[in-house]
Amino acid sequence: MSKKEKASKVEDLSSRRFQQMADENRELKVYVADVMQRLRQNERLFSRMFDLESQVLKSTDPEDLCFTLLRGLRSSFELDFVRFWLDRSSFIGGHKLGSLSERDLVWVEKDEIREMGISRKQAWLIQLSPEHAFDWLGSQDQHLGSIALLTLGDLDRPFGVLGVGSIDRDRFAPDQSSDFLQHLAQVVGLTLEHAVAREHLARLSVTDTLTGSQNRRFLQPHSHHPLSQWFGNVTQVSCLYADVDQFKGLSERLGEEVGDNVLNMVSKALHKHVRSSDPLIRMGGDEFVLLLPGCGEEKARDIAALTIQAIAESGVVEGEQITASVGVAFSSANRDLAVKELIALADQAMYVAKALGGNRFEVADSGEDSGH
Template identity: 30%
Template sequence: MLNRVQHNSLTLKRLQSFEMRLLGLNSLAEMIEFILGQTPALFDLDVVSLCLIDPKNEIADYLDSDNYGFRNREGLFLVNSELQVRNSFVLSSQPFLGSYQTAVCEQFFSESSLQKPASVVIAPLIRRDKYLGSLNLGSYRTDRFIQGMATDFVEHIASVIGICLENNLNVETMRRTSLVDPLTGVNNRRFLEQRIEEELDRSQRDREPLSCLFLDIDFFKRINDGFGHQAGDHVLTLVAGAIKKQLRNNDVMARYGGEEFVALLSQSDQRSAAEIAERIRVSIANLGIEHADQSIPVTISIGAATYQPNRSLKKRVPDIALQLIQAADTALYEAKRNGRNRVEHGGLVLALEPAQA
């Protein structure tokens, strides 16, 4: 009897610790990583997975924007239909509990695992009568989760996770709305202004170069005047998508204004930046854009600049950010002056000398 009391007391402390840490996390990516990484040890489980319903790929976009490698994260599943989760529960809000049944459980546990759990709990994550996903717990012991066992503990955890998930999704939606250009779907200038200093900080810490591309669609006013503003919007959207396709997941891209875009290329020196810029230029020239049965030729001019950290000089990040953008912008004007549909590099931006008192 004493052992049971001590066990329950320890479980309660673990649950309280779990809740406090979960509620203190600041992003969706952090929440997912905490659940998948910490839950097994906290509650003596062999397998933990998380299934999230993502019909519009919004969760995938949020995680991509945080550079979280969710596609390769063991135990995380994104599904595009609520029915894929809802149909697994006989009673809409009650967890599935008992021995591992392939027909019910295989979509909630990794196929790559060498050993399947012997007993499982699959608990729905529900908020305001809406399915958000499921929390899936597994044990190699057949007697860990058996039918008829009380599920209050698991339902409480699922409820807390559901609340945190809803809150994080709301925050991510608001953040995306305020930092994403609604026409092209890429980040806006405000986002760039926040991220460039973060990228420069990282560049300085790692002693790795950071390159900036300033991109401008050639003769865009002619497109609007000759084909109409709807055609112009169509061109902007396709060009933004083509640029993004040539960038890596950890690169930063933003619509700077009008027909201008900026890309920050982490760990990219002058040569690498020139190669990426040229790939972008070629891909835009080969787009073959059509609108209302009309072919619209589109090219782009690109200016590049590269920041190279200097160990011996003090770094003033805001000044360097401004200098890097200006150097890339100057190179862009050089590309325009030299005939357009070309790439020009503005050279290296070095750390500035410390300001004199």
């Protein structure tokens, strides 16, 4: 091979090497650009996630938290579908979450999440088609192209599933990374568990452990405020103040356990003819306050009479007839008393009923003999 041919061959090899390096450089630039784009996308995603987490942490209860998550996920992440499936038998099953529609929340039965196989991992990415559907979706969800299913709670004992979806079939394709979605599943699961625990502790702090009614601590934030601030400007409020007749002597003679049983019976009698949302407060000892927003005078009198009757008809406890004295007071929109003022009026009427022999109710400021 001549020198000229050798030089030509070297030049050709160098040219091809430079071309190869140029190609590799272009590929590297494309790769770096793609990585940088993904980093910027992830940065935006986590920035939105941080903002959403901040909003979630401000939520006051599980219902508010779920609503915040649903609204935030739809708006911040441009999702066409967001829905909770929650296990009715789990710790969250005791929360009605009434502000969430069927579009937002579906209750599932015990072990249904496990039977669907969803609890095997934290996040599932599914492309949807007529041949590959998801059983929990309805006819109103046929527009979806892909969904991600996020398992909430411990995989051994999941309490729910969060579904997020898009009309884009590639948005949650199985080959996509699920790191962000797994993080989202953990955040949502933990915040919901903590919200339920906080609400439970808050409820315990204002609940009478013996009777299940509210206690004085429940009343304290409202006590000095006008009734309209609690129940609304145009709402008439009635109040019953109940006290068990001769309770101290009965408890001393028959023992604390019998006394506790009597208090539980009286609490149930007070609840019997009213709405579950009407505040019943054990003021201490054997005294109870029942607040009845939107209840007129005639209806309040009927409830007082029925309560007296229910307590008396509860029977004899170890030879002792159980009775109670009840005071009734009213406040209307044109007489907007403070909460504590209305309670004080009913308390005074209760003492009148007790002085007249008990087992009866009296109405405050009636101006006439209204004993029954």
